[in-house]
Amino acid sequence: MKKLTLSLLFIAGLSLTSLAQKIRTESGDLSFLKGQTELNIQYDFSDFQVGGFASEGDYKKKKIKEYNEKEAGRGDTWEKSWERDKKERFPNKFEELFDKGLSGKIHAAQNNEKATYTLIVKTTFMEPGFNVGVMRKNAAVAFEYIFVESGDESKVMAKLKQPDVPGSQFGGYDYDTGTRISESYAKGAKMLAAYMLKNMK
Numbered sequence: 001m002k003k004l005t006l007s008l009l010f011i012a013g014l015s016l017t018s019l020a021q022k023i024r025t026e027s028g029d030l031s032f033l034k035g036q037t038e039l040n041i042q043y044d045f046s047d048f049q050v051g052g053f054a055s056e057g058d059y060k061k062k063k064i065k066e067y068n069e070k071e072a073g074r075g076d077t078w079e080k081s082w083e084r085d086k087k088e089r090f091p092n093k094f095e096e097l098f099d100k101g102l103s104g105k106i107h108a109a110q111n112n113e114k115a116t117y118t119l120i121v122k123t124t125f126m127e128p129g130f131n132v133g134v135m136r137k138n139a140a141v142a143f144e145y146i147f148v149e150s151g152d153e154s155k156v157m158a159k160l161k162q163p164d165v166p167g168s169q170f171g172g173y174d175y176d177t178g179t180r181i182s183e184s185y186a187k188g189a190k191m192l193a194a195y196m197l198k199n200m201k
Helices: 001-020 056-070 074-101 177-199
Strands: 025-026 037-045 106-108 115-126 139-149 152-167
Touching: 001 025, 037 074, 074 106, 074 177, 115 152, 139 177, 152 177
Parallel strands: 037 106, 037 115
Antiparallel strands: 025 152, 115 139, 139 152
């Protein structure tokens, strides 16, 4: 009986995780992408929560202070790494898997001047998680995908949402925060590409 209960809880947990990751259309549809071969990408990190903090700013202040108290200058180094990840690491990981998932049907990249439409990848929530060997917590990111006309963001074609995309590295060697979070961007990109190919027909 105990084993049966644990099995049911495990299955329920997987179902909830799957449901949480599911992309849903909030407005519009993706039919406008039919026949398109180019897509521009922008990333929006302007306003998102981190873990139990109300804002990214609050999270950064705490981390910088904690690290600097342990070792002078360590917090400042951490902040530079955090900002660099948002500018380079996360977008690069997203685009790598997104492009692969689109199977050559659409070429998607930042600063793509050939594209009629732009995809804004907006991060609304981020859970950095942790890995200290004997204990771990996966990273997670919540996304909002906004498709607009290139050059006029007021012309919104479609809005999609994808909450709680987990991030972890196979084998459990994701001790670095950026590595864990990058995997959330990779998984989100992969799922978005599949969703687009299915719904833009």
